[in-house]
Amino acid sequence: MxxxxxxxxxxxxxxxxxxxxxxxxxxxxxxxxxxxxxxxxxxxxxxxxxxxxxxxxxxxRNLWNQKGVTIVSDRWSNPQGRPLINFMAITKSEPIFLKAVNCFGDIKDKDFISQQIKDAIMKVGSSNVCKAATKGAKKNNVTYDQCSWITQIADYANFIMRHSMRLSMYINFNSLKLLFVAPTRFSSTIVMLKRFGSLKEGLQKMVISPEWSTYKDDDVGKAKKVKETLLDDIWWDKFDYILSFVAPIYDVLRKTDTNMTCLYLVYEM
Incomplete structure (x- = not known):
């Protein structure tokens, strides 16, 4: 009882x-x-x-290694007003409650949240976990900060766009603007990647042009690194690989971002 x-x-x-x-x-x-x-x-x-x-x-639990697990977390407050974070292991069969973290007095930033998610993953078994989902504030968004590869692209874009001479070279070889990750915009990371991929040919022509080679500024080493990367076929293969599996997710999110009934669209897709 x-x-x-x-x-x-x-x-x-x-x-x-x-x-x-x-x-x-x-x-x-x-x-x-x-x-x-x-x-x-x-x-x-x-x-x-x-x-x-x-x-x-x-x-x-015996089905975890067959069907995979999603780690889900959600924040709430108990009747005494203490902030808590619940962690659940979600499968196709049944959800299982993992733990509740009393985070009173803790700074609930991306580092704290990611450590708690990591602990939950280790409890379930890393080989069983497919993904983790959490509802967090803007300060907990780790997409831009933690993905060094996407950060590298954004860094190169800044290097090109935020200097008048390099920007002039870019305009000569490209008709489209470079886009940046915007935390307040919907799926801006994927939009930025798709745009960067469509600029591949123009970017490569730019870095092999005489203007790029002869132009000297205060960061010659960075210009050389950008050139080597943009001409690296293996790097572009990795780019295409990442874009190949995030683009369909982006398409589904765009089609379902509506106030109308859209579940049938997901089934059809």
């Missing part, structure tokens, strides 16, 4: 609770029965109940 209904253990100390049980057990079949004590509920019986729940969950 305590565990299934979530009753507080201190109820076992309530005299009315004990009197009610004494009255209910005043029958030949239940004569002499005493309800579990407060200490037994929070020690021996709690351990037994946990083992029972773990046994019930084991068939679900």
């Amino acid at each position: 305590f565990f299934s209904l979530g009753l507080p253990f201190h109820l076992a100390r309530n005299p009315y609770y004990r009197e009610a049980f004494s009255y209910a057990t005043n029958t030949p079949n239940l004569s002499g029965y005493k309800p579990p004590s407060y200490n037994k509920l929070r020690t021996t019986l709690l351990t037994t109940e946990r083992s029972h729940v773990e046994n019930l969950l084991q068939p679900i």
Whole structure:
């Protein structure tokens, strides 16, 4: 009763609770029965109940390595106003609650959140986890900060666009503008990648041009690095590979970004 209904253990100390049980057990079949004590509920019986729940969950865990797991987290506050973060393991069969983190007094930035997600992944088993999903504020958005590869592209774009002479060279070889990651814009990272890919030919012509080679500024080493990267076929293969699997996700998000009924579109796609 305590565990299934979530009753507080201190109820076992309530005299009315004990009197009610004494009255209910005043029958030949239940004569002499005493309800579990407060200490037994929070020690021996709690351990037994946990083992029972773990046994019930084991068939679900056995499917993790077959169907994969999504780690989901969500922030909320308990009745006392303490900030908590819940972590769940979601599968096609049933979800399992992993842990609740009391983050009172902690700075809930991207480093703190990512560490908690990492701990949840290790608890589930990294080989079983397909992805992690969390609802976070702008300061917890790790897409731009943590992906060094995308940061490199943005860095190269800044190097080209934020200097008048390099910008003039870029305009001579490209008809489209470079785009930047905008945290407030929808899927701006993917939009930026798609634009960068469409500029490949113009960017390569720019860095092999005499203007790029003869132009000297205060960062010759950076200009050489940009040239080597943009002419590297392996680097572009990696670019195409990443874009190949994020572009379909972007297309689905764009088609479903509407107030109208759109679930049938997902099924069709």
